[in-house]
Amino acid sequence: MTVNLRTPPALAPAPVRPAPVRPALIAGLSAPKGFGDATLRDRRVDAIELLGGIPDPDVLPTSALAEATARVLGRPGVPALQYSRTEGISPLREWIAEREGVAVERVIITNGGFHGLSLAVQAVVERGGLVAVDNPIFPLFLRGLELSAADILPIRVGSAGLDVGELADRLRDGARPAALYTVPDFHNPTQGTLPAVARAELVRLAEQYGFIILADNPYRELWFSGGPESVDAFNSSEHVIHINTFTKTLGPGLRLGWIVVPDRLAKDIVALRSRQDSHSSTLVQAVVGELLTSDPGVFDATLGRARALYLNRARTLVAALERQAPGAFQSVLPGGGLFLWPRLSDDRIDADRLAADSSAEGVEYQRGSFFPSGPGTGAARHLRLAFGHVSEPQLEEAAARLGRALRKQVK
Numbered sequence: 543m544t545v546n547l548r549t550p551p552a553l554a555p556a557p558v559r560p561a562p563v564r565p566a567l568i569a570g571l572s573a574p575k576g577f578g579d580a581t582l583r584d585r586r587v588d589a590i591e592l593l594g595g596i597p598d599p600d601v602l603p604t605s606a607l608a609e610a611t612a613r614v615l616g617r618p619g620v621p622a623l624q625y626s627r628t629e630g631i632s633p634l635r636e637w638i639a640e641r642e643g644v645a646v647e648r649v650i651i652t653n654g655g656f657h658g659l660s661l662a663v664q665a666v667v668e669r670g671g672l673v674a675v676d677n678p679i680f681p682l683f684l685r686g687l688e689l690s691a692a693d694i695l696p697i698r699v700g701s702a703g704l705d706v707g708e709l710a711d712r713l714r715d716g717a718r719p720a721a722l723y724t725v726p727d728f729h730n731p732t733q734g735t736l737p738a739v740a741r742a743e744l745v746r747l748a749e750q751y752g753f754i755i756l757a758d759n760p761y762r763e764l765w766f767s768g769g770p771e772s773v774d775a776f777n778s779s780e781h782v783i784h785i786n787t788f789t790k791t792l793g794p795g796l797r798l799g800w801i802v803v804p805d806r807l808a809k810d811i812v813a814l815r816s817r818q819d820s821h822s823s824t825l826v827q828a829v830v831g832e833l834l835t836s837d838p839g840v841f842d843a844t845l846g847r848a849r850a851l852y853l854n855r856a857r858t859l860v861a862a863l864e865r866q867a868p869g870a871f872q873s874v875l876p877g878g879g880l881f882l883w884p885r886l887s888d889d890r891i892d893a894d895r896l897a898a899d900s901s902a903e904g905v906e907y908q909r910g911s912f913f914p915s916g917p918g919t920g921a922a923r924h925l926r927l928a929f930g931h932v933s934e935p936q937l938e939e940a941a942a943r944l945g946r947a948l949r950k951q952v953k
């Protein structure tokens with residue numbers, strides 16, 4: 543066939559059109575705050591950053607992942623480079639299902655914890671619906687909730703996690719949330735863990751009043767002693783979506799997590815997901831699945847090293863703060879996770895000024911006020927100090943810098 547390539551006739555220049563209107567969904571998003579704020583501040587080049595819940599690269603299974611990748615890519619036909627099922631690949635789902643003690647059909651692989659949360663919200667919250675949330679709260683959840691234009695019902699979080707009694711009062715008063723969001727283990731930021739009895743009561747309330755618990759559990763595996771609190775009450779209820787991630791255990795860059803969903807929601811969530819990105823990376827799933835199943839001890843061995851390292855760092859930081867600024871911080875050694883949540887003991891200390899002076903001294907952390915909270919939580923009198931990725935000498939130095947910043951306000 544011959545193609546006749548002719549010069550097209552000259553066209554009049556197209557009129558300049560006004561820029562397209564931003565859809566209401568985009569226009570309604572709030573300006574970045576929170577995560578941006580400490581991160582955008584000018585800081586010293588030698589600043590020690592105690593900002594995010596970042597795992598230490600030394601306790602991530604890098605060489606085992608490299609070997610698993612080579613094996614996966616060496617398979618005939620290289621299935622890891624092909625499309626796969628929306629709910630995730632079988633070996634990985636089966637491994638997770640066994641660890642969670644649930645049927646494999648209830649496990650859906652996600653691109654990490656935050657993705658699991660957005661899927662869960664979209665699946666159970668009507669636009670403009672009411673969602674009960676931790677108070678104070680992990681701010682990213684609220685940002686995600688903006689997409690649903692949801693109303694928020696804050697429920698206080700204390701040293702033993704969510705105040706289930708306060709939630710019960712609000713429900714008795716007539717509040718009817720579609721969902722309740724909480725971080726049950728090593729809460730971010732306050733570090734409390736919800737005890738078994740309160741979990742059971744929370745599930746009972748969800749079943750009585752017909753809401754879905756969004757149990758967001760990224761720190762669960764990072765307990766320091768005695769094992770984690772049981773999730774049986776969550777995983778055996780039709781009223782819970784249990785959200786988890788490999789971010790804190792195998793590395794956030796994998797962007798890999800999972801949700802355990804009630805049977806009756808599994809199809810809806812898969813249908814929703816199939817209209818978004820189809821599925822998580824087959825390659826990443828295959829590599830992590832290979833890592834976890836080829837050597838059944840590798841995950842727990844990785845976690846064992848991580849727990850010992852983080853406990854040591856938590857202890858170092860608590861002791862260093864007390865040495866550098868005796869009595870200034872009320873610190874509770876956390877039972878797990880990656881954060882310390884000390885409270886400023888002296889009411890004369892201005893918490894915002896302390897953050898600015900600390901930055902000038904070369905230490906960056908999240909102020910308690912960075913975490914949205916209602917009145918009465920006292921969150922603004924706290925600091926959230928992330929210790930997971932910071933070496934012991936650096937933690938000592940960070941505490942010394944914090945001590946110097948404090949002494950600018952009280953001698």
Ligand SMILES: Cc1ncc(COP(=O)(O)O)c(C=O)c1O
Binds near residue numbers: 595653655730787794
């Ligand atoms: C409470 C909480 N939920 C969810 C996430 C998000 O996890 P991911 O990085 O897997 O999306 C984090 C991460 O810091 C978190 O602290």
